[in-house]
Amino acid sequence: MNAHPAAFLIRAWRALRHLSGDDAYERYLAHQRAMHPQDTLLDRRAFYEREQERRFSSGPTRCC
Amino acid sequence: MHKGLKTLIWIGIAVLGAAALGGIALNRGESINAVWFVVAAVCVYLIATRFYAGWIAARVLSLDATRATPAERLNNGRDFVPTHRWIVFGHHFAAIAGAGPLVGPTLAAQFGYLPGTLWLLVGAVLGGCVQDMMVMFCSVRRDGRSLGQMARDELGRIGGSAALIATLAICIILIAVLGLVVVKAMTRSPWSSFTIFATIPIAIVVGVYLRNIRPGRVLEASAIGVGLLLLSVAGGGWVDSHPQWRELFNYDGETLAYFVIGYGFVAAILPVWLLLAPRDYLSTFVKLGTVVLLAIAIGVLGPEIRMPALTRFVDGTGPIFSGQLFPFLFITLACGAISGFHALVSSGTTPKLIARESDIRVIGYGSMALESLVGVMALVAACVLDPGVYFAINTAAGVVGADPATATGTITSWGFPVTAEQMQTLARAMGEETLFARTGGAPSLAVGMASIFGSAFGEGLLAMWYHFAIMFEAVFILTTLDAGTRVARFIMQDALGTLWRPLGECSWYPSVLLSSLLVVGAWGYFLYIGVIDPNGGINILWPLFGIANQLLAAIALTVVTAVLVRSGKLRYAWVTAAPLAWLVIVTTAASLEKLTSDDPKVGFFAAAADLSTKLAAGVLPPERAAVAPQLVFNQQLDGWLTAMFLVLVWIIVLDMVRGCYVHLRRRHTPLDTETPYVRTQLA
Numbered sequence: 001m002n003a004h005p006a007a008f009l010i011r012a013w014r015a016l017r018h019l020s021g022d023d024a025y026e027r028y029l030a031h032q033r034a035m036h037p038q039d040t041l042l043d044r045r046a047f048y049e050r051e052q053e054r055r056f057s058s059g060p061t062r063c064c
Numbered sequence: 065m066h067k068g069l070k071t072l073i074w075i076g077i078a079v080l081g082a083a084a085l086g087g088i089a090l091n092r093g094e095s096i097n098a099v100w101f102v103v104a105a106v107c108v109y110l111i112a113t114r115f116y117a118g119w120i121a122a123r124v125l126s127l128d129a130t131r132a133t134p135a136e137r138l139n140n141g142r143d144f145v146p147t148h149r150w151i152v153f154g155h156h157f158a159a160i161a162g163a164g165p166l167v168g169p170t171l172a173a174q175f176g177y178l179p180g181t182l183w184l185l186v187g188a189v190l191g192g193c194v195q196d197m198m199v200m201f202c203s204v205r206r207d208g209r210s211l212g213q214m215a216r217d218e219l220g221r222i223g224g225s226a227a228l229i230a231t232l233a234i235c236i237i238l239i240a241v242l243g244l245v246v247v248k249a250m251t252r253s254p255w256s257s258f259t260i261f262a263t264i265p266i267a268i269v270v271g272v273y274l275r276n277i278r279p280g281r282v283l284e285a286s287a288i289g290v291g292l293l294l295l296s297v298a299g300g301g302w303v304d305s306h307p308q309w310r311e312l313f314n315y316d317g318e319t320l321a322y323f324v325i326g327y328g329f330v331a332a333i334l335p336v337w338l339l340l341a342p343r344d345y346l347s348t349f350v351k352l353g354t355v356v357l358l359a360i361a362i363g364v365l366g367p368e369i370r371m372p373a374l375t376r377f378v379d380g381t382g383p384i385f386s387g388q389l390f391p392f393l394f395i396t397l398a399c400g401a402i403s404g405f406h407a408l409v410s411s412g413t414t415p416k417l418i419a420r421e422s423d424i425r426v427i428g429y430g431s432m433a434l435e436s437l438v439g440v441m442a443l444v445a446a447c448v449l450d451p452g453v454y455f456a457i458n459t460a461a462g463v464v465g466a467d468p469a470t471a472t473g474t475i476t477s478w479g480f481p482v483t484a485e486q487m488q489t490l491a492r493a494m495g496e497e498t499l500f501a502r503t504g505g506a507p508s509l510a511v512g513m514a515s516i517f518g519s520a521f522g523e524g525l526l527a528m529w530y531h532f533a534i535m536f537e538a539v540f541i542l543t544t545l546d547a548g549t550r551v552a553r554f555i556m557q558d559a560l561g562t563l564w565r566p567l568g569e570c571s572w573y574p575s576v577l578l579s580s581l582l583v584v585g586a587w588g589y590f591l592y593i594g595v596i597d598p599n600g601g602i603n604i605l606w607p608l609f610g611i612a613n614q615l616l617a618a619i620a621l622t623v624v625t626a627v628l629v630r631s632g633k634l635r636y637a638w639v640t641a642a643p644l645a646w647l648v649i650v651t652t653a654a655s656l657e658k659l660t661s662d663d664p665k666v667g668f669f670a671a672a673a674d675l676s677t678k679l680a681a682g683v684l685p686p687e688r689a690a691v692a693p694q695l696v697f698n699q700q701l702d703g704w705l706t707a708m709f710l711v712l713v714w715i716i717v718l719d720m721v722r723g724c725y726v727h728l729r730r731r732h733t734p735l736d737t738e739t740p741y742v743r744t745q746l747a
Binding site: 055059 | 139141142143145147148150151154155159160161162163164210238242274275276279280281282283286336337340341344345348349398399403405406408409412413540543544547548550551554570609613
């Protein structure tokens with residue numbers, strides 16, 4: 001555990017971004033560059049649209 | 065951490081939990097502080113997750129942290145992504161947390177606080193959490209397959225089709241019942257209606273922001289959206305106080321039912337980014353925030369429980385829903401203890417994110433434990449109300465009479481004193497014209513939450529808190545309605561595709577329109593009937609929903625029991641077979657009562673016969689006679705649906721038992737349907 005308060009806040013902020021999907025595009029870029037460097041990259045908007053479409057067409061996402 | 069210290073902490077949790085439970089058990093007859101319920105529940109869930117789930121993980125499932133998960137092996141950066149344990153926990157919890165564990169415990173409080181609390185604890189620890197964890201495990205070991213696919217693989221075509229039918233049925237009834245909850249909360253309440261209507265343009269603003277203005281900046285957009293939602297709660301108060309504006313949002317139930325149905329259809333065919341996705345972000349933030357706030361408020365305030373441990377309604381004469389403690393407590397609590405719907409999520413997106421098998425314990429078992437804790441808090445919110453007030457809010461006019469004096473008289477005669485003035489004062493404090501017969505669970509939960517929040521954070525804002533609570537429930541109910549309609553639509557398109565292939569293409573617009581129309585028509589029908597039913601509708605729909613949900617849970621447990629037996633773990637099969645047996649007993653008993661009871665309050669066919677006799681004899685008042693033929697037809701339809709659920713349960717269970725028997729007789733080697741072992745490369 002990191003004792004420094006600023007470091008803790010940064011970690012909490014990163015976790016929040018990850019949890020909410022705020023950093024999804026950055027993660028997509030990192031993944032594409034590492035795994036498929038030859039592919040063309042989607043821009044932010046195209047990526048966002050594609051992800052939303054996928055999220056809600058792959059089975060139940062919300063429950064009773 | 066030091067091992068001795070860990071042991072000490074666990075002993076501390078055990079002692080605290082035992083003290084809290086002991087406090088509840090021994091304090092009979094005196095008032096109990098709600099904090100004890102929450103403390104007892106937290107300790108029980110912690111211990112169960114640490115030890116029972118730990119035992120299942122080690123002995124029954126032999127979770128192997130060195131085995132690569134589908135997220136690692138099939139990592140595509142999209143749906144298969146190895147993700148940190150607590151991030152997956154958050155996603156999974158947000159997905160399974162819904163309105164069910166808020167409404168179910170609120171209704172079940174009519175039996176008193178004790179039965180509901182006990183079943184939430186026992187049912188979750190031994191049933192619901194185990195189901196979620198086992199299904200998740202089976203899916204992780206099978207490349208993230210869905211429950212439907214696993215049912216087909218493990219049980220054969222019969223099991224697979226049954227799972228599909230049950231999923232479709234539960235989606236439709238679930239949406240209808242949740243729609244009814246929202247309609248009941250909005251009926252003749254301009255403030256609630258305005259706030260809930262406002263969530264639609266707010267979601268669209270957030271959707272446009274997320275796609276066109278600042279693509280994908282979820283946190284910014286959500287902050288704006290949540291701010292606007294809070295403004296809409298305050299704005300509703302202004303609308304309510306304004307004589308002309310207020311009439312614009314003052315509707316009866318039938319009109320609102322048509323609004324909700326129309327909304328459901330439009331939402332289902334709009335692009336996801338415009339309405340569903342932003343609404344989903346907002347509802348997740350509001351939902352998690354409110355649950356945390358409620359927990360803090362209960363802790364800060366420590367309200368006293370006013371409901372008795374047991375009420376006289378355990379005998380089956382309950383005004384909110386009819387039927388005895390067994391089996392209807394279990395059917396009513398449904399989601400808070402065991403929810404079949406979770407099996408769909410546990411075998412959907414979550415298993416594709418799990419980085420390490422050992423995470424399954426906390427994610428699968430722990431999330432459900434937390435969800436059940438939400439159920440306990442909803443029960444607490446119902447039980448801190450004056451019991452007389454609780455019954456006055458939740459009982460339909462058809463049961464106690466429409467006139468305040470008659471209603472309070474009847475409720476007082478049951479031993480729960482309440483006066484018309486008391487209800488009037490309360491309604492005024494909450495910014496409503498009346499709180500009588502606001503069935504469906506949402507208003508009574510909102511009154512409970514408002515009084516807890518009000519006492520903890522300031523009395524002056526009671527009406528704000530009330531409408532905030534209504535908005536909180538409506539926001540995620542409408543998300544579920546929208547998402548559920550889509551899920552049902554995909555299943556429907558799949559089924560239609562077998563009739564005529566082009567109809568099975570998910571993106572072909574005529575097929576989208578037709579299947580959306582069929583799905584919305586189906587739940588819209590049940591919603592409409594529920595609204596015109598003078599007995600409140602929820603008393604019919606909720607048990608039907610409970611039976612359907614428990615049926616789906618039975619299917620999930622059947623699949624995982626088959627996996628255990630056929631993979632050579634017969635000696636541990638009781639872990640899932642015991643909750644399965646209980647579910648089969650409960651659903652069978654409840655279905656049979658619903659089918660064969662002579663009491664028109666319980667039996668569907670008895671109710672249909674009773675109503676048609678009265679209609680023929682001409683003893684019904686004109687407004688009831690007008691809707692009676694529809695209600696008669698609906699009761700019969702519900703009866704046939706229940707019969708179908710009952711038959712489905714038994715087909716699946718007998719099919720599984722037969723399959724397991726054949727396997728055990730013929731084979732001596734365990735059947736391995738798992739993806740082969742690959743060693744993890746993750747550090």
